[in-house]
């Protein structure tokens with residue numbers, strides 16, 4: 066069984082730096098889990114502990130239910146891919162792929178067969194005798210990937226494997242990587258700070274902040290139901306408005322946002338598990354595609370309306386992004402299909418949104434855990 070389990074894993078370094086704090090995670094067989102978070106949040110340290118390059122200060126790591134906390138890296142049977150490819154420059158593509166196999170004392174016929182198989186998987190059969198420097202970045206990265214896969218690892222660990230590539234190539238390789246992982250059914254953990262990459266690759270994402278897991282869920286869950294202001298702002302674009310709960314009903318919250326004369330009352334749907342009460346500080350997440358624009362005075366379907374002024378209009382092909390200033394000087398971004406976009410900078414408008422599209426969040430961006 067190729068599962069990975071982290072139990073209460075903690076890692077501190079000299080000088081009282083706590084890189085990872087109390088991480089509990091179960092990665093199922095064949096699952097693709099992405100560790101996502103800003104620089105320094107502990108992603109790489111977590112991956113290095115799974116690989117065996119670092120020992121946890123406390124806690125356990127299990128593969129297939131077996132405790133490997135103290136098992137050396139080379140006995141863990143993991144394939145690894147890093148950002149800088151780490152191909153051997155003086156070896157050909159085929160020699161690079163064969164490297165790990167040769168260390169395992171497999172017959173030369175079996176090695177040759179496996180190398181051919183990996184070359185065709187990477188679609189690089191015609192490049193077998195070339196050196197890394199003669200390949201493009203994307204080709205080198207594909208060699209690094211199949212080199213990791215050549216030893217038939219039970220687990221694949223990747224740290225920013227596509228980070229050095231330009232955007233187009235990265236997106237192309239994301240698709241290839243996902244297809245390959247699904248086809249091989251290999252349990253995979255990948256580290257990235259790029260939320261779009263995480264969303265396009267992962268079955269589930271672990272969002273980390275300051276060494277802790279903040280939320281674990283599918284890309285859709287994190288996008289639609291972030292559990293904190295931090296996750297709401299880190300995963301996908303979001304407009305976060307601060308407010309105060311005026312009234313907390315069973316299913317709905319009445320919230321005052323803005324200040325003084327410009328304060329507005331809006332209504333948000335609250336989840337059954339939420340327990341807001343009147344007087345609580347709250348933040349409301351509103352995705353750009355959930356905000357709509359209307360001319361002042363026009364009747365709109367929602368009672369959630371805020372006055373605003375268009376300060377910028379960015380054309381993005383199918384969509385425009387309006388940057389709209391609310392009366393209390395806060396900017397929000399609104400995504401609008403280009404064919405419906407009729408407002409120029411300086412226009413007074415009304416921003417409206419549905420109560421079910423509001424994401425009620427704890428006001429602070431750091432969660433106390």
Ligand code: ATP
Pocket residue numbers: 078079082083084102103104105106107108109110111258
């Ligand atoms: P990045 O995206 O920048 O690589 P990360 O989320 O992967 O960041 P880590 O590399 O895991 O973060 O680092 C987490 C924290 O642990 C940071 O504060 C870092 O400085 C610290 N750290 C990591 N490795 C060591 C080490 N060997 N010695 C001391 N501190 C370390």
